[in-house]
Amino acid sequence: MTRPLASGRPRHAALTLIAAAAIALSGCSAATGGGTGGGAAGGSEITVAGTYAIDSLDPGSPTGGSATGTQLASQAIFSRLVRPRPDGSLEGDLATAWKPDASATQWTFTLRQGVKFSDGKPLTADDVVASFKRLLELKSTNAANFAGYTMTATSPAEVVLKAAKPDAAVPYKLAIFYVLPRSLTGEDPAFFQHPVGSGPFKVEKFDPSGTLVLVPNPDHYGGAPRLGRVTIRKMPELAARMTALRTGEVDLIWGIPDDQLAELQRDSKLTVGTVPSTAVFTMWFNSSAPALKEAKVRRALWQAVDFATIIKRLYPQSGTLADAPVSPVTLGYVPQEPVRYDPAAAKAALKAAGFDFSAKLRLQFANAEFRPFNQAIVSDLQKIGVQVDLLEKEQAVFTKDLLALNWDINFQQLSNPTFDAANTLGRLYPCAAKRNGYCNPELDKLLAAAGASANPDERVKLYGEASKIIWQDAVGMFPMAVKYAYAWNRRVTGVTPDPNGLPNFAGMQVSGS
């Protein structure tokens, strides 16, 4: 009888498995490798590693329109009426001038002449009006800024935006309004596979799962950008982004955690820059959940987390303890009284409020980079006996659950591309927004008044009062104001760290080497 010594199949399976594990363990290098046309090779081409997925190029999409990845792509492909400068002030993009009427209900925008779409058709006031209509019809998350607003074209070179009530923040809010061709109606995935826009770049190739390739738009009114090609690669894995930057596979990365920053600063090939951002770590409590209905409970939970220590340890360079629901570079920022870390008082308050310590709170977040921060919070809450289930979700699932209020605590790095509190406070906190289960008619009134006032000082004061209510009722915890860290290859010049994590590629160029 023959008796073979070892069976072949299990061996083979073992090899397959080991190979699979090896691929998994080597991280994303396999997924990102093979880019022979990478940054180092091309003359004026750069490759950047996007932190966030670009799921869709449609800035009006009901689900993904306000996603960071989509915004990054949109501002390269499309034009806006106005756009913010890195310091938060506004400059005209398609509009050359804008002015409100006396009550700030009616805003008139004068359009730039001779602007063309990348397909050669002229961009007129009708395109602007149609895009605005589409934004509202699709009910994108950004459309909540313009409930009841109408836009009309008074001449081919002028549009008038009529607000439902006085609104001084209109130009700021329009910083996330992109102009698309008027022929576009409804959601049109085919169009956004090869979109036509009037921005500095055109889409050469778009693959929602990974890569967006942009080439200069020669018809851009401001002249074509000097970069020959920009490739935005999705690299959710930080280690992969870092390695890619150092090997020259990519030229620009951002959103670098502090642990890794020192390493990059030592590298002579790289430049590192940080910029105070509009982003604030925002951790809403779901006030519609029975356990979190009472402000006392929410405040106690906030008090139980030692954010000062967490920030000092995890974000020594890029984080500061936040003192308002909006960041210091935002219009409407008024510092509030810091919440003092006091676990004993927190526990006592929770007991007094009859908090159910046996129930588990669901804390949801997306993106692995925030895992340590959230784990530290869960740990602090556990110290006073509050059980938290930490749920790390895929971006799409996260957004769906976020809107469905399918969470108890929600972690978000909330940035504000408009630099105006109307877009965060005014959009997310009224009862009608239904974003965090919190409803307070008094707050509604303040936010409405702040949005309606034409006087900036008055608006800041009103947003300050609104912030105070949000802060003291602990609609959420507002632990940290964020600085964004950018690192780029020295061969790329003209990089301006953007406070929204949306670098503008139009101004960049590759220095001859």
Next chain:
Amino acid sequence: MTAAVDVQRETPIGARRGRAAVGRWISRIPYAVLAVYAVVGGVGPLIIDYNPVRVSLDDRLLSPGAHVVSGGIAWFGTDGLGRDVLAQVVYGARTSVIIGVSTVVVSCLIGVTVGIVAGYFRGWLDTVLARGIDILLAFPAILLTIVIAGAFERSVLVVVAALSATPWISFARVTRGVALSVRERPWIDAARVLGVRPTSILLRHILPLTVGPVVALATLEFALVVLAEAGLSFLGIGLPNSAVSWGQTIANGKQYLETAWWISALPGIALSLLIINIGILGDQLTARYGRGHLR
């Protein structure tokens, strides 16, 4: 080369015996290593206190042997959140062994039952089961596991179920082969003629003969399961965050590979050692009991 051969030829018998003894001892190393893992996984968690949720930010990224704030020594260093890596390795050993054993037991039970029934009864039952096995074999094992693990909420049960999805097939094929050949033997005919019930024939006269190959196969499968579990946890679809798993620890250390190698390296070494030793042991057992390419 020739010199070496000459020396070997001239080796006295005593030295050869000595070498054989050394070989015997070396062949026992896997048993010793596995025993160490069993003891560490079984007793370690009773001695070392560890809570995966609790972090200690003041102790972040300490190198092996450094003192932690609470006064102890982190022999294996700490991870990015100040948690002890040694404790994670110890608790991870327990998790791996528990998952490995339960998965192998589950797939063994299913596989042996299916295989023995198919092999003994033959006919249409065998055809259905054997073709079913062939169909399942066509799926890539790791993919099937990932799909099952990813489709449900993370829990130990789901991981065991996902990992058991394919290994039972090998057990089924091996036992079916044994049953097919054994059922033709005279003593089975005798039992049948005597009127022994089929269940008794299966349990008394066929099952004992499958033990050898099944044990040999079980060790190999155990190694694969431990590795697959670490892989799943590494990908974030394995055990829940509240459990400690080598895969998770290795994944957590990914971004610190350059600055704090110990987070990924030490659990990785623990994992490799276990896999290698089980592999050697499995080969030894296969050489002794295995029936070869039956799968």
